[in-house]
Amino acid sequence: MSKTIIVSNRLPISLRHRNGRFEFKPSAGGLATGLGSIYKTGENIWIGWPGNTVEDPEHRAEIILELNELKMAPVFLTKDDVEQFYEGFSNETLWPAFHYFTQYMVYNPEHWEAYVRVNRKFCDAILKKAGPDDTIWVHDYQLLLLPQMLREALPDATIAFFQHIPFPSYEIIRMIPWRKELLEGMIGADLIGFHTYDDMRHFLSAVGRITGHSSESGYIQAENRIVNVDSFPMGIDYDKFAKQAKSRKTQNIVKNFRQQVGDQKLIITIDRLDYSKGIPKRIHAFHQLLKEKKDLHGNVSMIMIVVPSRDKVQSYRELKEEIDLLVGRINSEYSTLNWVPVHYFYRSFPFEELSAFYSMSDIALVTPLRDGMNLVCKEFVASKTDQTGVLILSEMAGASKELQDAILVNPNDQQAIIDSIYNALTMKPEEQKQRITTMQESLKRYDVFQWVKVFMDRLDHVKSKQAELNSKDVDAKIISEIQAKFKSAKKPILFLDYDGTLTGFTSNPQDAVPDNELKSIVKGLSEKSQVVIISGRDKDTLGRWFKGQQIDMIAEHGVWVKMKGSKDDWELYADADDSWKEDIRTAMEYYVLRTPGAFIEEKHHSLVWHYRKVESGLGDLRMRELFSHLKYMARGHNLQVLEGNMVLEIKRPDINKGRAATALMKGHEYDFVLAIGDDWTDEDTFKAMPKNAYSIRVGYAYTQANYNIKSVSQVRNLLTKMIQ
Numbered sequence: 001m002s003k004t005i006i007v008s009n010r011l012p013i014s015l016r017h018r019n020g021r022f023e024f025k026p027s028a029g030g031l032a033t034g035l036g037s038i039y040k041t042g043e044n045i046w047i048g049w050p051g052n053t054v055e056d057p058e059h060r061a062e063i064i065l066e067l068n069e070l071k072m073a074p075v076f077l078t079k080d081d082v083e084q085f086y087e088g089f090s091n092e093t094l095w096p097a098f099h100y101f102t103q104y105m106v107y108n109p110e111h112w113e114a115y116v117r118v119n120r121k122f123c124d125a126i127l128k129k130a131g132p133d134d135t136i137w138v139h140d141y142q143l144l145l146l147p148q149m150l151r152e153a154l155p156d157a158t159i160a161f162f163q164h165i166p167f168p169s170y171e172i173i174r175m176i177p178w179r180k181e182l183l184e185g186m187i188g189a190d191l192i193g194f195h196t197y198d199d200m201r202h203f204l205s206a207v208g209r210i211t212g213h214s215s216e217s218g219y220i221q222a223e224n225r226i227v228n229v230d231s232f233p234m235g236i237d238y239d240k241f242a243k244q245a246k247s248r249k250t251q252n253i254v255k256n257f258r259q260q261v262g263d264q265k266l267i268i269t270i271d272r273l274d275y276s277k278g279i280p281k282r283i284h285a286f287h288q289l290l291k292e293k294k295d296l297h298g299n300v301s302m303i304m305i306v307v308p309s310r311d312k313v314q315s316y317r318e319l320k321e322e323i324d325l326l327v328g329r330i331n332s333e334y335s336t337l338n339w340v341p342v343h344y345f346y347r348s349f350p351f352e353e354l355s356a357f358y359s360m361s362d363i364a365l366v367t368p369l370r371d372g373m374n375l376v377c378k379e380f381v382a383s384k385t386d387q388t389g390v391l392i393l394s395e396m397a398g399a400s401k402e403l404q405d406a407i408l409v410n411p412n413d414q415q416a417i418i419d420s421i422y423n424a425l426t427m428k429p430e431e432q433k434q435r436i437t438t439m440q441e442s443l444k445r446y447d448v449f450q451w452v453k454v455f456m457d458r459l460d461h462v463k464s465k466q467a468e469l470n471s472k473d474v475d476a477k478i479i480s481e482i483q484a485k486f487k488s489a490k491k492p493i494l495f496l497d498y499d500g501t502l503t504g505f506t507s508n509p510q511d512a513v514p515d516n517e518l519k520s521i522v523k524g525l526s527e528k529s530q531v532v533i534i535s536g537r538d539k540d541t542l543g544r545w546f547k548g549q550q551i552d553m554i555a556e557h558g559v560w561v562k563m564k565g566s567k568d569d570w571e572l573y574a575d576a577d578d579s580w581k582e583d584i585r586t587a588m589e590y591y592v593l594r595t596p597g598a599f600i601e602e603k604h605h606s607l608v609w610h611y612r613k614v615e616s617g618l619g620d621l622r623m624r625e626l627f628s629h630l631k632y633m634a635r636g637h638n639l640q641v642l643e644g645n646m647v648l649e650i651k652r653p654d655i656n657k658g659r660a661a662t663a664l665m666k667g668h669e670y671d672f673v674l675a676i677g678d679d680w681t682d683e684d685t686f687k688a689m690p691k692n693a694y695s696i697r698v699g700y701a702y703t704q705a706n707y708n709i710k711s712v713s714q715v716r717n718l719l720t721k722m723i724q
């Protein structure tokens with residue numbers, strides 16, 4: 001039976017070596033709780049680094065055994081791995097880049113090598129446990145290369161990836177020297193999840209620009225698969241927080257804490273030590289508020305919990321010093337014997353106490369400068385079981401997309417933070433209740449268990465979609481069937497599209513001249529069969545490129561035809577009314593002027609607007625604009641607007657490849673018909689084919705053809721086999 005393997009850099013445990021023994025403490029983090037339902041069942045397992053460097057083989061063996069009991073398996077990292085892969089590439093290159101802190105980015109090739117090496121280490125550890133049909137769910141930015149490494153070893157496995165931190169704009173990604181490798185690593189997965197739609201669209205844009213893979217509606221057209229990219233905002237274990245907040249244990253702690261701080265208003269802030277969390281800006285804002293509103297002195301305190309993290313990284317050490325200084329300054333300026341403005345803790349607390357802090361606080365001030373999601377704000381809302389309290393939330397946190405009833409602030413706008421604290425302090429209980437209730441309802445519905453379920457359901461969906469496309473794949477069996485039928489056929493015919501089918505695309509269409517290999521394939525085929533090159537190209541180019549070949553040619557989607565051996569020139573297949581062209585050309589020229597790299601190609605019966613050489617993104621944008629403009633104009637002229645591969649073509653609707661192919665076959669009885677094409681102008685050819693024909697579409701798009709084939713080189717491979 002197939003199993004599920006969860007993979008993350010850190011295992012959800014903490015490991016301590018005490019009195020010659022290892023102690024294992026399972027972590028109760030959100031992810032571990034959410035995934036508990038998965039890795040704790042059946043043969044499933046969680047693979048990751050236990051968090052310590054352990055070199056002694058005996059110690060390692062002991063850890064392996066103990067972790068096995070907890071349904072976990074370790075990947076051991078050396079001191080160098082930790083320094084270069086974890087602290088280095090992960091936390092000094094990817095973390096700052098992905099959170100838009102480019103000033104902290106380190107570009108160190110040794111760190112990169114370690115990143116590759118450790119991803120490979122994870123891959124090897126997984127391969128020891130994984131079978132070919134298993135599901136592997138990889139988590140987060142430390143393991144971006146892993147999906148592709150796994151794909152190479154286990155081509156049929158179900159591989160998913162979720163990124164917990166933001167995915168930045170292409171402008172940032174392009175700065176990383178190893179950007180292409182990173183993106184290709186991720187594309188090894190079948191499903192790639194992010195917290196928000198913004199992360200997802202940044203990723204798709206980077207993939208398009210850097211790897212050249214196109215995408216449509218969240219599906220990337222990878223080498224031989226489709227890869228789905230989607231947003232899955234992560235939830236929390238809502239009931240756990242709500243229940244804990246009501247528990248006697250937590251309420252006793254609240255009572256005890258309250259006795260110590262008195263009846264004042266409390267603002268809670270909880271973060272890991274990180275520059276992305278905006279801690280200094282928040283202290284500055286609170287300082288300024290106290291400066292402006294003397295009446296708050298003695299009546300409001302901030303409880304600031306900073307959880308130690310990455311303190312070996314220089315920028316984190318500096319941040320810690322800055323926070324110490326700022327808190328020292330504010331407290332020394334305003335403290336009295338019975339009031340402290342900021343209660344500052346640089347440590348973490350047990351869950352019951354954390355819950356008490358949430359429960360007793362009037363305001364949660366969550367102002368990261370960037371955050372993938374941010375769970376603290378959700379945990380605060382879930383813990384407010386009496387529906388009092390106000391959440392102030394940064395627009396830069398992924399959670400702000402869901403928690404629209406929070407007071408949303410720009411964390412860089414000090415005055416906005418000050419105003420929002422003041423508004424929160426004076427907000428009426430009815431309004432607090434209404435806002436908290438709305439947020440609680442949505443958090444309850446979309447909790448962490450639902451998040452896991454939705455993600456896993458989507459993964460099933462992608463796999464079945466892939467299977468549907470694969471079932472039409474031209475595999476070895478189909479190739480030999482085609483070979484055999486072609487060999488025994490008495491009167492075969494082949495319809496072959498040119499660009500994207502027999503040859504790849506070039507940025508200048510006139511450069512896609514047939515190479516020697518192609519010429520000899522066409523020659524070989526034409527000795528055994530009637531061959532029709534059926535293209536949207538103009539007749540002069542086609543005629544020149546295939547001069548001397550014993551083939552038929554259909555040019556301009558069926559406007560012109562030239563039969564093999566005909567001495568006469570091209571024959572017009574459709575009458576020639578091109579009085580519409582002038583108006584349309586004027587409109588198209590306007591879009592050429594506004595779009596560097598675009599140009600117009602004039603064919604006998606159509607006008608084509610090319611945007612292959614236009615900056616990606618801009619080309620799509622202008623194409624859409626022109627598309628609707630032309631559609632509007634087309635009505636008056638009875639014309640058809642077609643979207644091709646990086647082109648927009650406008651032509652008469654009664655002229656298409658299918659019509660031309662049908663006319664060409666009329667009156668003949670063929671016992672073998674094959675049609676191959678790559679875009680939707682070829683769909684007309686496929687539709688016109690007789691029932692027993694082989695129709696094949698290049699790429700993995702939905703099609704009327706009965707088969708899909710991966711690439712131009714696979715097409716050439718098939719045709720070569722037919723003439724062997």
Ligand code: GDG
Binds near residue numbers: 270379
């Ligand atoms: C990354 C992304 C994304 C904090 N102090 C204590 C304590 N915590 C727990 C909180 C919360 C967790 O730590 C922090 O989670 P966040 O989501 O706020 O932040 P990151 O650690 O940066 O997480 C983030 C997340 O991944 C999930 O995808 O939301 O954007 O950066 O659960 O409760 N827990 C205990 N004592 C503490 O003192 N027990």
